[in-house]
Amino acid sequence: AKKLGGAQFQFYAQDMNLRTLDRLKLEAALRHAVERDEFELHYQPQLDMASGVIDGVEALVRWRRPGHGLVPPAEFIPVAEETGLIIPLGDWVLRAACAQQAAWRDAGLGDLRMAVNLSARQFKQQDLAQSVVQALHDTGCAAGRLELEITESVLMEHPDAATLVMEQLSDMGVKLSIDDFGSGYSSLAYLKRFPIHSLKIDRSFVHDISCDEDDAAIASAIIALAHSMKLNVIAEGVETGQQLAFLRREGCDHVQGYYFSRPLPAAELALLLARPPGQ
Ligand code: C2E
Ligand code: CA
Numbered sequence: 001a002k003k004l005g006g007a008q009f010q011f012y013a014q015d016m017n018l019r020t021l022d023r024l025k026l027e028a029a030l031r032h033a034v035e036r037d038e039f040e041l042h043y044q045p046q047l048d049m050a051s052g053v054i055d056g057v058e059a060l061v062r063w064r065r066p067g068h069g070l071v072p073p074a075e076f077i078p079v080a081e082e083t084g085l086i087i088p089l090g091d092w093v094l095r096a097a098c099a100q101q102a103a104w105r106d107a108g109l110g111d112l113r114m115a116v117n118l119s120a121r122q123f124k125q126q127d128l129a130q131s132v133v134q135a136l137h138d139t140g141c142a143a144g145r146l147e148l149e150i151t152e153s154v155l156m157e158h159p160d161a162a163t164l165v166m167e168q169l170s171d172m173g174v175k176l177s178i179d180d181f182g183s184g185y186s187s188l189a190y191l192k193r194f195p196i197h198s199l200k201i202d203r204s205f206v207h208d209i210s211c212d213e214d215d216a217a218i219a220s221a222i223i224a225l226a227h228s229m230k231l232n233v234i235a236e237g238v239e240t241g242q243q244l245a246f247l248r249r250e251g252c253d254h255v256q257g258y259y260f261s262r263p264l265p266a267a268e269l270a271l272l273l274a275r276p277p278g279q
């Protein structure tokens, strides 16, 4: 039994080495990816429920890694977070998204709300507000068109520091939204205290909205809560007509999901924007 254990250990250790190696390669490649301009943003439309018009987009980063194709964020954002590379990457995302917002506006395609995801590490940067000011200034995107998405867990971790940063951003006119709302724990008292503009109902509740009574109840409660606090509410992960019908009945303000469109490269999103509504 001991021998077998040894063999198993060796097998495991080899496997570990491989994984460590992959991880080191990933880190090294990621380290140069910003300088080499290997990232791109895809944009997923957000529709105003009442008019059916695309009035915003969420910017979602992808990595065109040589030899690996288009890498989804789940495969590199956590590593970027751990290594601190998320700071230069996040700054690139912010600038690229703001520049795109201004470009579409100047091309007459609409003055869209541009939603950008912020990671925990970025949010803890003392000079976050300064980076945002700089990005807006350099790109010509209006502060009021930028919406920063932050998850509940990030807010709840350091509520005092979070309040300060959010107030700075909010004073500049930048909008703030809580991403994946309902999936973590949030204190309703904090909701009142943070200068938040909108709540984003987590995809997991939207998924079973039309067949699971509990999820339907949670989604309805989030919409009612948001409205009672005069917040905008947006549902993500809308994939079916039934989900949309439910959200419409409950008065959800904005919707986003595969039912309307996947996240698209800028050029493809521009085609959607150029199309008259309803077509
Ligand atoms: P998220 O912020 O919750 O973004 C929504 C994710 O749901 C996106 O995945 C989007 O493609 C996907 N999605 C949209 N509609 C549907 C739908 O109808 N059904 C389903 N099943 N999924 C849908 P994506 O692009 O792979 O991004 C995953 C996560 O990576 C994001 O989750 C966000 O947490 C993170 N992320 C993406 N871009 C950035 C970024 O620039 N900075 C940071 N810090 N995180 C990012
Ligand atoms: Ca998001």
Ligand code: CA
Pocket: 179, 180, 200, 202, 203, 236
């Ligand atoms: Ca989300």
Ligand code: CA
Pocket: 180, 203
């Ligand atoms: Ca999510």
